Amino acid sequence: MQEPGSTSRAAVEEVGAGLQGTWLQRVTQELPLDPAPQPALPLAVVAVERYLGGGPGAAGLPRPACPQYCYDVTLADGTCQRQCYLVPPLHRLVQRGALRAGYQVRAVRCSYLYDERLLGRGFLCLEQLEVVGDRLAAATLADGTCQRQCYLVPPLHRLVQRGALRAGYQVRAVRCSYLYDERLLGRGFLCLEQLEVVGDRLAAAPGWRAPPAESRRLPLKGGRKHFLPLWNNEDPYGDLWVVEKPPGQVDVEASKLISLGHLEMSWRSRIHFHPLLVRIMHKSRLRYYGKPDKRLDVPYQAYFEVADSSGMMSMVLWNSLCPEWYNSMKVGTVLLLEQYAIKASYPFKTQATPGDSQMKRFATIEISLNFRDPPTKITVISESMVKPEWRLPEVKYRFITSVCLFWTEHGEDFWTSRWVHVIDGTSNQPFILELFATSQPDVFEHIHPSIYLL
The missing domain is CATH 2.40.50.140 (Nucleic acid-binding proteins)
Structure with missing residues (x-):
C-alpha cells in the first residue's frame, strides 16, 4: 500500500522518461520540410500565452467584427523548451480550460513554418494535440548560473493550484532528493519534497541575472511586442512589466x-x-x-x-x-x-x-x-x-490587499472562500453557499457554472 503523499512508480517513470526526451531539440534543429514526427513521450506545457492577432483581412474580405487573438504554447521535454504557435482550431482547448500550464500533451500533428523575413528561421505550429494528463509534475528552477527541471511531489501540487507557486517566484528547497532512472545508467532527476516560497520578485534573488531585452520571449505571429493576460486585457502580464521602481534621490527645490x-x-x-x-x-x-x-x-x-x-x-x-x-x-x-x-x-x-x-x-x-x-x-x-x-494632501483611506496579507507575519490567519449560487430542483430560487478552501484545493479551484456538487 502506498503511503499518503508518496510518489507512485508510474508517475516517476512518466516524469523520468519525459525529463530525458529530446524531441523538441531534434525537430527544431533539423528543420523538417514535412510534417514533424510525433514524439513518443508526453511534453510538459510550460506556458500558454495570448496576444492580439495581426492586420486586417485580405482584400475583398470583411473586417472581423471583434479582435482576433492568437495563442503561443511553450512546450518542454526535459532537455529544452520551445515556443510553438497554436493553430486557430485548437483555441477552444484554451478557452475551455482543457489546455493550461502544467498539463501534459502529445503533439499528434505539427509542422514547421518558416518566416520569409528572417533567413532560416521559423517556428513550430501545433495542428493537433492530445491532452494526456493534468498532473503538475515538473518545475524548472534557476539560480542565475543554470536551470534544472525537477519533479514536484504530489503534496506540493496544491501550491501551484492555489497560485502560491508560479513562474517568477523565489523558492527555497527545504528538502529534496535525487531519483535515479534504472533504465539509463547514472542518470536521474531531482525531486522537490518540501519548498518554501520566499518572495515573488525576481530582481531580488541572489545571483539572478535578468534576461536582456533582446532575449525576451515575443509573440510568434503578427509582429507584436508583448503578451496579454490569458483571460482579460487589463492586468499587467509578462516580464515587460517592471515590478517596482526604486525611489529616486533628488533634491527638490x-x-x-x-x-x-x-x-x-x-x-x-x-x-x-x-x-x-x-x-x-x-x-x-x-x-x-x-x-x-x-x-x-x-x-x-x-x-x-x-x-x-x-x-x-x-x-x-x-x-x-x-x-x-x-x-x-x-x-x-x-x-x-x-x-x-x-x-x-x-x-x-x-x-x-x-x-x-x-x-x-x-x-x-x-x-x-x-x-x-x-x-x-x-x-x-x-x-x-x-x-x-x-503641504501635500494625505490619503484619507488606505486598504491592504490579500497579496500584502500573504507576506505579513500572520499571513495564514485568514481563509479563502467563494460564494456559490446553487439550485437543487425543489425550487426555482437558488440558495447561496459560502465554501472555504479546504483539503481539496483542486475541487475548490474548478467550481464553475453548470457543474454538479455533492
Whole structure:
C-alpha cells in the first residue's frame, strides 16, 4: 500500500522518461520540410500565452467584427523548451480550460513554418494535440548560473493550484532528493519534497541575472511586442512589466515648482512647464486599446488623480511608460514630474470622487505622461523624504490587499472562500453557499457554472 503523499512508480517513470526526451531539440534543429514526427513521450506545457492577432483581412474580405487573438504554447521535454504557435482550431482547448500550464500533451500533428523575413528561421505550429494528463509534475528552477527541471511531489501540487507557486517566484528547497532512472545508467532527476516560497520578485534573488531585452520571449505571429493576460486585457502580464521602481534621490527645490492651480490658469501661454510635485489620490485600472489593424507596440493607458495643496487634477500614463511605471504608482505615492505635456480634458470622462470634499478639482485639463513629445521624466519620492512645508494632501483611506496579507507575519490567519449560487430542483430560487478552501484545493479551484456538487 502506498503511503499518503508518496510518489507512485508510474508517475516517476512518466516524469523520468519525459525529463530525458529530446524531441523538441531534434525537430527544431533539423528543420523538417514535412510534417514533424510525433514524439513518443508526453511534453510538459510550460506556458500558454495570448496576444492580439495581426492586420486586417485580405482584400475583398470583411473586417472581423471583434479582435482576433492568437495563442503561443511553450512546450518542454526535459532537455529544452520551445515556443510553438497554436493553430486557430485548437483555441477552444484554451478557452475551455482543457489546455493550461502544467498539463501534459502529445503533439499528434505539427509542422514547421518558416518566416520569409528572417533567413532560416521559423517556428513550430501545433495542428493537433492530445491532452494526456493534468498532473503538475515538473518545475524548472534557476539560480542565475543554470536551470534544472525537477519533479514536484504530489503534496506540493496544491501550491501551484492555489497560485502560491508560479513562474517568477523565489523558492527555497527545504528538502529534496535525487531519483535515479534504472533504465539509463547514472542518470536521474531531482525531486522537490518540501519548498518554501520566499518572495515573488525576481530582481531580488541572489545571483539572478535578468534576461536582456533582446532575449525576451515575443509573440510568434503578427509582429507584436508583448503578451496579454490569458483571460482579460487589463492586468499587467509578462516580464515587460517592471515590478517596482526604486525611489529616486533628488533634491527638490520648492521655488522651482509650479502648483496645479497655477498650471490650470497659465497652461495656454506656456510651451515648457515647471516641475510638479504631487501625491496620487486615485488609481484606475489599465485600459488596453490595441486593435488588429494598428501597430502600436504597447497600446496601454492608465488614469490617475493627483493632488497638491491647490487641488486635484487628472494624470494620464501612456503606452510604453505603463509597463515601466504602472506597478510603482500606488495610491499615496509622491511623484516629481518633469517634461510633461498638458492637454484639454475629455469632457465626458467619469471623475473620481475625492476623499476630501473640500478639495478643489481642476477638470478642464489633464497631465499627459508619454515616452516622447516630450519624453517625460518621473521620479518617485520616498515617504521618508516628504517635507511638511510641501503641504501635500494625505490619503484619507488606505486598504491592504490579500497579496500584502500573504507576506505579513500572520499571513495564514485568514481563509479563502467563494460564494456559490446553487439550485437543487425543489425550487426555482437558488440558495447561496459560502465554501472555504479546504483539503481539496483542486475541487475548490474548478467550481464553475453548470457543474454538479455533492
